[in-house]
Amino acid sequence: MNNRTFYNEVLTDHNRYPGHKEKLADANLVLEGVNPSCGDDIVLQLRVKDGRIAEGTFTGDGCAISQASVDIMLDLVIGKTKEEAMHLADLFFRMIKGTVSDEELEELEEASALVDISHMPARVKCAVLGWHTLTEMLGDEPEEK
Amino acid sequence: MTDYKKDFPLLAESDIAYLDNAATEQRPACVLDAEREFYERWNANPLRGLYELGVEATEQYEHARERVARFVHAKSEREIIFTRNTTEGINLVAYSYALPRLKPGDEILVTIMEHHSNLLPWQMAARRTGATLKYLECEPDGSFTEEKICDAVTPHTKLAALTLVSNVLGRATPAEKLIGMVHENGGVVLADAAQAAPHMPIDVTALDVDFLAFSGHKLMAPMGIGVLYGKQELLEEMPPFLTGGEMIDRVMREGAVFAELPHKFEAGTVNAGGAVALAAAIDYLESIGWKEITEREEMLTAQLLAGMKKVPGVHILGSGDEKEHCGIVSFTVDDVHPHDIASILDEAHVAVRAGHHCAQPLLEWLGISSCARASVAFYNTPEDVGRFLDQLAQVRRMMGYE
Numbered sequence: 001m002n003n004r005t006f007y008n009e010v011l012t013d014h015n016r017y018p019g020h021k022e023k024l025a026d027a028n029l030v031l032e033g034v035n036p037s038c039g040d041d042i043v044l045q046l047r048v049k050d051g052r053i054a055e056g057t058f059t060g061d062g063c064a065i066s067q068a069s070v071d072i073m074l075d076l077v078i079g080k081t082k083e084e085a086m087h088l089a090d091l092f093f094r095m096i097k098g099t100v101s102d103e104e105l106e107e108l109e110e111a112s113a114l115v116d117i118s119h120m121p122a123r124v125k126c127a128v129l130g131w132h133t134l135t136e137m138l139g140d141e142p143e144e145k
Numbered sequence: 146m147t148d149y150k151k152d153f154p155l156l157a158e159s160d161i162a163y164l165d166n167a168a169t170e171q172r173p174a175c176v177l178d179a180e181r182e183f184y185e186r187w188n189a190n191p192l193r194g195l196y197e198l199g200v201e202a203t204e205q206y207e208h209a210r211e212r213v214a215r216f217v218h219a220k221s222e223r224e225i226i227f228t229r230n231t232t233e234g235i236n237l238v239a240y241s242y243a244l245p246r247l248k249p250g251d252e253i254l255v256t257i258m259e260h261h262s263n264l265l266p267w268q269m270a271a272r273r274t275g276a277t278l279k280y281l282e283c284e285p286d287g288s289f290t291e292e293k294i295c296d297a298v299t300p301h302t303k304l305a306a307l308t309l310v311s312n313v314l315g316r317a318t319p320a321e322k323l324i325g326m327v328h329e330n331g332g333v334v335l336a337d338a339a340q341a342a343p344h345m346p347i348d349v350t351a352l353d354v355d356f357l358a359f360s361g362h363k364l365m366a367p368m369g370i371g372v373l374y375g376k377q378e379l380l381e382e383m384p385p386f387l388t389g390g391e392m393i394d395r396v397m398r399e400g401a402v403f404a405e406l407p408h409k410f411e412a413g414t415v416n417a418g419g420a421v422a423l424a425a426a427i428d429y430l431e432s433i434g435w436k437e438i439t440e441r442e443e444m445l446t447a448q449l450l451a452g453m454k455k456v457p458g459v460h461i462l463g464s465g466d467e468k469e470h471c472g473i474v475s476f477t478v479d480d481v482h483p484h485d486i487a488s489i490l491d492e493a494h495v496a497v498r499a500g501h502h503c504a505q506p507l508l509e510w511l512g513i514s515s516c517a518r519a520s521v522a523f524y525n526t527p528e529d530v531g532r533f534l535d536q537l538a539q540v541r542r543m544m545g546y547e
Binding site: 005006007009012013015016037038039062063064065120123126 | 515
């Protein structure tokens, strides 16, 4: 029997004590991400200034994996340029597919705590919900206000 | 206690505590052998062979139909239509019975606890005919009050569709009462027996139900074979659901004369191997007997309920009585999303279902967005339930609570 748990401390801590779960009053980019099959539902809120993610928060609810993953993501991308954030997203997606090098995994810092999700195909969509929402927001090249 | 797991190759060779039986049951070797035997000994396209093997294939298929007719106590095997599953049976009735008959002002009655497969076809029928879709609501424990039933059934109720057992709460519905009232008002009733058929005897004649659908895979038969029972006089009057091969008597350039019941509703090459295996599953089920099945399932359910009540933060949906669960126990855990519950149980090789269970209107009515569900079959053991309870007790701690 497998006694190892996927739910490591990094994941449970971010789920229980998220650092970025609040409304962002002066957000200039807001997008809802939903997994209809399991009910994960987040609203990602960013303030992007001069091509850099100055602030970021999320609201909503869902399973621990979806909630922790988006909180960890915000830790990583706040302060980064759009390009840097898109690069991290690419690394995260490749980590899930199992095509990431050890050095690249280090770049993902705490997000690498989700590396074993590749063995749980049913939960992958939970882990990538925040990242997909982020790339959709940044990829559209919306005008900054 | 008899060890039934040895009859099931998957369970005999695995350490899984399989508690997702309400989604699909496991198959015993005798069922797998029956399907294999059909293809090894009698394989020919049934219903059209003009040679001996084709006749034998047809006989095998029709014997399976007679076996199903006896299983549900139908008056005639002509009332048994083989389908792919419950969903297809319900759609057949929605398209062939409801669409040509219903009109604005008519009412279709469903309960709030229907599986989406016994809801969406009626939403479709209501939309297309202008009939009104009405809901009969249950109490929080899954029971129905006489008052609400009386209010729900009116002279406009042309069709009522209700499940015999809720796939979330495991509770049996007051089908007899509802069928009687709908009949008094001149309507017909379709029963969704997907969850009932594996757990209790079905007697369509005593129940006086007009249509009844179930799936083979929930009672140990292969996936892709299901049954629709319909009263002969109703089926006779209905147009075919699907048209094409096997369901015709004669085809002219401008039209066709359809085959007689039941083949009128079985267009295309049929799943004869699946039907034969379904008959084998019914033989196996009845060789164990309802008494033994019910006793074991109630014992395991009682163990589940008693154990779960001791785990802090766990909330059981539905009745507190193991006799009102048909082996199905849905639950929530404080602060933990059902998908995380299922993943943590999976780490101990315990298989449960989590989500909305294709019954979103019911969960909304109960005030929850999703839940987890453990469901036992007679072949489960107290050890399976014990492993589930041990791991369930760890769930909140593993998620960083307590």
